[in-house]
Amino acid sequence: GNSVTQMEGPVTLSEEAFLTINCTYTATGYPSLFWYVQYPGEGLQLLLKATKADDKGSNKGFEATYRKETTSFHLEKGSVQVSDSAVYFCALSVQYGGSQGNLIFGKGTKLSVKP
Amino acid sequence: GAGVSQSPSNKVTEKGKDVELRCDPISGHTALYWYRQRLGQGLEFLIYFQGNSAPDKSGLPSDRFSAERTGESVSTLTIQRTQQEDSAVYLCASKGGGRYNSPLHFGNGTRLTVT
Numbered sequence: 203g204n205s206v207t208q209m210e211g212p213v214t215l216s217e218e219a220f221l222t223i224n225c226t227y228t229a230t231g232y233p234s235l236f237w238y239v240q241y242p243g244e245g246l247q248l249l250l251k252a253t254k255a256d257d258k259g260s261n262k263g264f265e266a267t268y269r270k271e272t273t274s275f276h277l278e279k280g281s282v283q284v285s286d287s288a289v290y291f292c293a294l295s296v297q298y299g300g301s302q303g304n305l306i307f308g309k310g311t312k313l314s315v316k317p
Numbered sequence: 318g319a320g321v322s323q324s325p326s327n328k329v330t331e332k333g334k335d336v337e338l339r340c341d342p343i344s345g346h347t348a349l350y351w352y353r354q355r356l357g358q359g360l361e362f363l364i365y366f367q368g369n370s371a372p373d374k375s376g377l378p379s380d381r382f383s384a385e386r387t388g389e390s391v392s393t394l395t396i397q398r399t400q401q402e403d404s405a406v407y408l409c410a411s412k413g414g415g416r417y418n419s420p421l422h423f424g425n426g427t428r429l430t431v432t
Contacts, residue, residue, distance in 0.1 A: 236420065245321075246360075246408070248420040291359065304373060305350070305410075305421055309359035 204229045208292045208308035215282055215315050223277040223311045225266075225292035233294040235259075235268050235275040236305070240289045249277075249290070282315045289313070319343075321424035323409050329430045330399055338394040338427045342411030349392050350421060351384060352408040360408065366392060399431045 209224040227233065237249040237259070250259030255270035264279045275292060292308040322341040330336050342349050351363040362376040366386045377383070381399075386392040396403055406428050410421040 238423075245425040246410075246421075246423040251420065304362055304365055306362065307352075307360040 204233070204294060204296055204306050206292050206294055206306055206308040208290075208311055210309070211289075211311040211313065213311060213313045215313070217284055217315055217317050218281045219315075221277070221279040221282045221286075221313070223290055223292075223313070225275045225277065225308060227273050227275065227292075227294050229273075229294055229296055231296050233296045235266070236293040236295065237264070237266055237275070237277050238291040238293060238307075240291065240310075242288070246291065282313070284315045284317050287313055287315045321409055321411050321422050323407075323424035323427050325427060326425065327428045327430075329432060332401060332431055333398055335395065335397045336399055336429065338396075338407050338409075338429070340392045340394070340409030340411075340424060342390065342392070342409070343413065343422055344390075346411035346413040346422070347389060348412040349386060350410045350412070351392070351394050352410065354406045354408055354426070356405070363394070363407075396429075399429075401431045404429055404431045 205228045207226050234253045236251045238246045239249045240246045250261040252259040252268035255268055258267045266275050266277045289310045289312045291310045293305050295305050324339045349366040352360040353363055354360050364371055364384050365373045368389050369386050381397045384394045406426040408423055408426045410423045412419050412421050
């Protein structure tokens, strides 16, 4: 079956620290991979995505590279800010049966950045 | 509208009562998804609509849960004879674009508390 495993939180960092949130997946077929972010009091929103192997998604200083050989899509940022404090969800989408596909999420990782 | 709208934003109900949760997707989005997010947990898929039909309802946890969509627009999720374990945030998302790797647009959710 299809599944997503991401590192457990919470993660607490100081401002300007380097961030890595690990995500690995299991999928049949060729999934697209996503990172969604949920800021306090807000709905989930797409942060970045990659649709094929070796693609790199990037947005707001965050990056993630689709690694087929290690079935991973780790999220990284070189210098975090207090405003990056949020819950981050790794997700995959696999097309099936001609439908638009379901989105399967990891459990989420809460990031807190201290000034 | 500008985004996915869910109502009510908060609902407190007594155990055993029925509740209806509403989702207004982005106009023109043909795919609509319901997820459940329990406290400290990831997103649990419930049901997916393509137009007014539901090709995948595998995530509905019991026959107390049902959902419908009309006019390829509004969707309602109904929970009958609510139980305390139904307490969670119920998230709705819609997707357009016709491609399985298009991003989902989420509403802010309905927080359901069963007392």
